[in-house]
Amino acid sequence: MSRIVEVSVRHAKTKVSAVSVIRVVHALDKLRGYRCPEGSLSVAFLGDKETAKLHDDFLGDPTVTDVITFVGEDHPGEPFAGEICVNIDQARRAAKEHGVTLATELRLYVAHGWLHLAGLRDHNKQESVAMRVGEAVAVSHLDKFRVKLSVRN
Numbered sequence: 001m002s003r004i005v006e007v008s009v010r011h012a013k014t015k016v017s018a019v020s021v022i023r024v025v026h027a028l029d030k031l032r033g034y035r036c037p038e039g040s041l042s043v044a045f046l047g048d049k050e051t052a053k054l055h056d057d058f059l060g061d062p063t064v065t066d067v068i069t070f071v072g073e074d075h076p077g078e079p080f081a082g083e084i085c086v087n088i089d090q091a092r093r094a095a096k097e098h099g100v101t102l103a104t105e106l107r108l109y110v111a112h113g114w115l116h117l118a119g120l121r122d123h124n125k126q127e128s129v130a131m132r133v134g135e136a137v138a139v140s141h142l143d144k145f146r147v148k149l150s151v152r153n
Contacts, residue, residue: 002026003081004040011047011088016106017150024110027147031138034118039072039079041117043086043110051087066090067109069116084113103151110149111138 005025007018021043029036046054048064056062058070066087072080086109088102095105115134122131142148 003029003038006040006042008042008044010050011045013153014045014088014092014102015152016045016088020148020150021110023147024107024142024149025114027142027145028111028114028138031141033137034115034120034134036114036117037072037074037079037081039074039081041072041081042083043113044083045086045088045106048087048089051085051090054085064090066094067113067116069113071117082117084110084117086110086113101151102153103149106151107142107149108135108139111135111142114138 003025005022007016007021009016009018025041025043028034051068052062052064054068055065058068064087068085070083070085072082086106088106091105091109092102095102098105112131112135115131115138118134120131120134121127
């Protein structure tokens with residue numbers, strides 16, 4: 001499957017290569033053991049303010065978060081897998097804290113959102129453990145095939 005991936009970067013200080021995001025999603029689509037729904041996929045890169053507003057509007061929580069994923073619709077004519085909203089500002093803080101590059105942290109966030117679309121949740125401890133395992137598998141898969149995000153500040 002080679003899905004259509006629409007990439008939007010709405011952050012004044014950071015540029016993310018759309019081609020690299022598409023490569024990450026297409027590589028994740030080949031990940032064994034997890035299945036993201038068919039259809040096009042949207043990946044939006046946002047800042048703290050816009051992410052907090054989405055978090056409040058759709059989930060009733062006005063705090064900043066790292067990734068928000070919206071599940072799409074399985075419309076017979078044009079299936080839409082969903083949208084992954086990634087917070088660049090939170091990724092920058094986490095990258096510094098974890099001693100990794102911004103590109104590495106953003107790639108993890110895209111994988112995290114993709115795994116949500118594949119059915120993983122992280123609302124309780126058991127679900128969070130399964131999500132961490134899924135993230136490790138996804139990152140290992142991306143590393144194996146040398147699939148990275150390209151980011152400019």
